[in-house]
Amino acid sequence: MPQSVGRIPRIQTSIRILTNYPSKPMSSSQHTDTKSQVISTFHDHPTFSCSNCSAVIALQDELISKAFSGRDGRGYLIHSAVNMKMGKKEDRALLTGVHTVADVFCLGCNERLGWYYLKASDQSQKYKEGKYLLEREKLIKDNAWKLDD
Ligand SMILES: [Zn+2]
Numbered sequence: 001m002p003q004s005v006g007r008i009p010r011i012q013t014s015i016r017i018l019t020n021y022p023s024k025p026m027s028s029s030q031h032t033d034t035k036s037q038v039i040s041t042f043h044d045h046p047t048f049s050c051s052n053c054s055a056v057i058a059l060q061d062e063l064i065s066k067a068f069s070g071r072d073g074r075g076y077l078i079h080s081a082v083n084m085k086m087g088k089k090e091d092r093a094l095l096t097g098v099h100t101v102a103d104v105f106c107l108g109c110n111e112r113l114g115w116y117y118l119k120a121s122d123q124s125q126k127y128k129e130g131k132y133l134l135e136r137e138k139l140i141k142d143n144a145w146k147l148d149d
Pocket of ligand 1: 106
């Protein structure tokens with residue numbers, strides 16, 4: 001059944017850079033939001049790319065945790081991502097309770113890369129809301145000159 005997807009938060013054209021690490025106090029006259037920047041390239045920033053078509057998906061700086069489970073294997077919890085479109089939202093029973101999620105697909109090749117957490121029913125899981133779970137198998141690490149850990 002066709003369903004309108006609604007507003008897609010913060011993917012496709014913009015990404016927040018270094019949201020975790022505000023390096024200086026914000027000027028009170030400005031937005032508290034960090035600057036958005038259109039994605040074309042990430043100079044000198046290690047990224048995750050789609051393993052199928054090499055589209056840039058996220059900055060490695062945006063990684064929150066590697067200790068997650070995807071559908072078929074390990075998953076990464078990631079702050080923000082780009083070049084993805086969102087599928088239909090649905091309630092899904094995950095290991096940590098019922099979450100409202102939407103699968104996300106690579107804009108370049110339509111490969112399903114993981115899902116987006118819209119809502120967590122359990123209070124302890126609320127920190128996942130607005131974040132992405134991406135399947136490790138579907139991502140390539142582009143490390144530039146950095147060594148893997
Ligand atoms: Zn792709």
